[in-house]
Amino acid sequence: MLSRTLTTKTLPFIFNGVDLIAVNPCQPPLKALFSTHIVGDKPVLVRDFIHSALYHPKHGYFSQRSRSVGVLDAAIKFNQLQGRKAYMKLVDKIYKQSEISWFTPVELFKPWYAHGIAEAIMRTANLSVPLKIYEIGGGSGTCAKGVMDYIMLNAPERVYNNMTYISVEISPSLAEIQKETVGQVSSHSSKFRVECRDAADRAGWGNVVQQPCWVIMLEVFDNLPHDLIYSENQVSPWMEVWVEKQHDRETLTELYKPLEDPLITRCIEIMEFDENHNSQRSGMLKNIWSKVFPKPRRCWLPTGCLKLLEVLHDALPKMSLIASDFTFLPDVKVPGERAPLVSTKKDGSSTDYGNYLDAKGDADIFFPTDFLLLERMDHYCSGWLKMQKDKSSKQGKKRRTLTLDTSSFMEEFGLPTKTRTKDGYNPLLDDFKNTKFYLSVPTHNTK
Secondary structure: OOOOOOOHHHHHHHHHOOOEEOOOOOOOOOOOOOHHHHOOOOOEEHHHHHHHHHHOOOOOOOOOOOOOEOOOOOOOOHHHOOOHHHHHHHHHHHHHOOOOOEEOHHHHOOOHHHHHHHHHHHHHOOOOOOOEEEEEOOOOOHHHHHHHHHHHHHOOHHHHHHOEEEEEEOOHHHHHHHHHHHOOOHHHHHHEEEEEOOOOOHHHHOOOOOOOEEEEEEOOHHHOOOEEEEEOOOOOOOEEEEEEEOOOOOOEEEEEEEOOOHHHHHHHHHHOOOHHHOOHHHHHHHHHHHHHOOOOEEEEEOHHHHHHHHHHHHHOOOEEEEEEEEOOOOOOOOOOEOOOEEEEEEOOEEEEOOOHHHOOOOEEEEOOOOHHHHHHHHHHHHOHHHHHHHOOOOOOOOEEEEEEEHHHHHHHHOOHHHHOOOOOOOHHHHOOOOEEEEEEEEOHHHO
16 A cells, blocks of 8 residues: 555545545635745746745745644554454544644554664664764654653663753744653653754754764655756756746746756766766667657756755764655656655645646645665765765775665564554555665764
């Protein structure tokens, strides 16, 4: 079963995916933006348009949904449920009684989801030094509490007593909720703090931290701004896509410019690293094919992810990273490689857009994660991939990386029996087919 699908025909099955979307017919529809609120008199890059559509303080999608993250009153007792039908019925009842927009997997499967993450950290971390954990986009604080609970109960006492857990949260309202959630265990409070800021802003991190640490990012990449590049055919050079107003001042159109933006250029360089090593014959065949069957190309670039990784590698050079996100999204109507799903909800029903420009503050825009490209960006930001291109060093990789399906990750680090129903059905293992975990730790080559 696929996750995070918002069309009305798939709503009955959303419970079995990563995000549970709540339908609240009594909720008034969101006030949509006019184009003039997002794009000014000058053209903007696509990533800036997406950032405004999602995060504008007044009119952005998330700014208008103050109750977008749900908190369950009590953990679901999976072992008391007969099977899939009983699970879906229970979750259906939970979200119908809620006024929130969606539940995260760490919330639906608490505390077991967070316990699996904590176990992965404990197996890999050097516990001879104080444990320091950063979480970016911590939602309601359920992950933080679950991780700290697990370490308190399973790690040596000195590890828990000396640990620090820092949540980097851009939303002031969620920051307060996180403090309340973690504060339910009094001993956690002195070890936990929230820094309300943008994790992608290097200035917020201050001086370089040379000590080992962990960074947790759950469903963060999917809502980071992306750029769009365009090419007339298979061999024509890529061009940047900008968004500008039409002369009527109320509609938007795309504008194509030669590549100049440094972030886009770096992302293309990483994306095409392997392609640059292809043979000359392959290039000739592509050139011939493009003349016979010319086809325009559109490609979405995770420039927001690249910027965040560059900041993290610079500020925390010895960090270990654990992240989870979507590998692909079904029923995407927006064209292009790695294209987003753009969906809005009005009067309790969902509509998927075929054009990202239709997202004007009333629609969510979320992207699949290319985990192979994520791994390349990780190596690039560590400095290793650049050295390989320049052939300036034969030094080994600076990162040791591993990508696992969610089911494989939880079978290795979690307690799958805790989320299994009486008949053997396990929503945590059976319904996360389009999500993966990414683990990245430094090697001895970081010096």
